[in-house]
Amino acid sequence: xxxxxxxIVVLLLFxxxxxxxxxxxLIGVPELTFNESKYVLVSAQQKSKVQFVQEYxxxxxxxxxxxxxxxxxxxxxxIDAKEATYQKTEELDRRAETDKYCTYNVTENPNGTEFVVxxxxxxxxxDKKAEAPEEEFADxxxxxxxxxxxxxxxxxxIIAYKEKSTEDAKGFQKSIGKKRNKLLExxxxxxxxxxxxKTN
Numbered sequence: 001x002x003x004x005x006x007x008i009v010v011l012l013l014f015x016x017x018x019x020x021x022x023x024x025x026l027i028g029v030p031e032l033t034f035n036e037s038k039y040v041l042v043s044a045q046q047k048s049k050v051q052f053v054q055e056y057x058x059x060x061x062x063x064x065x066x067x068x069x070x071x072x073x074x075x076x077x078x079i080d081a082k083e084a085t086y087q088k089t090e091e092l093d094r095r096a097e098t099d100k101y102c103t104y105n106v107t108e109n110p111n112g113t114e115f116v117v118x119x120x121x122x123x124x125x126x127d128k129k130a131e132a133p134e135e136e137f138a139d140x141x142x143x144x145x146x147x148x149x150x151x152x153x154x155x156x157x158i159i160a161y162k163e164k165s166t167e168d169a170k171g172f173q174k175s176i177g178k179k180r181n182k183l184l185e186x187x188x189x190x191x192x193x194x195x196x197x198k199t200n
Contacts, residue, residue: 027052027074028196031059034161035186039070050077052197071160074195079156081145085115088143092119100124101138101169107188116188118142120176122169138165138172142187150195157195161187 023044032039039056042063046052052074057066089106096102104119122138125131142161147154161183165172176183 024198025054026198027054027072028198029054029072029193032056032070032190032192034070034190035182051075068161068163071158071162072192073158073160075156076150076153076197077156078147078154081113081115081147081156084156084158085117085145088117088145092117092121095121096126098126100126101173107184109188114144114146116142116144116184118180118184120173122172124169135166136169138167138169139163140165140172140176140183142183144187144190146192148192148195150197155195157192159187159190159192 040059043055056070101122107116140163144159
């Protein structure tokens with residue numbers, strides 16, 4: 001049942017999001033601080049009765065050219081963070097079968113309540129006989145999976161960092177390697193305000 005539920009979660013995470021520079025905060029988190037920089041809310045959507053998605057970029061950037069995007073996926077539902085992490089790594093294992101540069105690492109906090117998966121995905125095929133893309137692209141992502149409380153109810157949240165590149169994938173992989181530790185530390189230590197859902 002949990003696996004079926006998380007499959008639905010994954011589908012929702014990758015469904016399209018419509019951006020707006022003027023948007024209303026739905027979960028009581030109007031801004032974030034990441035590595036001493038302020039990220040402001042640019043998109044907020046209630047995707048279902050239980051799922052809320054909010055996106056943030058640096059306060060002096062525009063969404064069209066943002067250097068990085070931080071997304072909060074909040075589920076007003078009890079989803080096990082460890083199981084969600086496992087499902088994500090299974091997905092990446094499948095991706096690595098065809099993606100030349102797809103790699104990931106998993107970090108767990110000491111008490112086993114939070115998990116972080118950071119990974120690179122590209123459009124470069126692993127099979128040397130496959131047709132090479134006209135233009136390479138690569139993404140670096142950090143997903144922080146955590147259970148949290150809304151009142152007395154257990155809920156689930158993913159804090160996701162994404163950095164995109166259209167340079168050659170190998171070069172991007174090397175450049176990420178130089179700053180990976182700082183990015184990871186920023187997401188792992190990020191203070192997330194308590195969620196308060198907007199009521200009509």
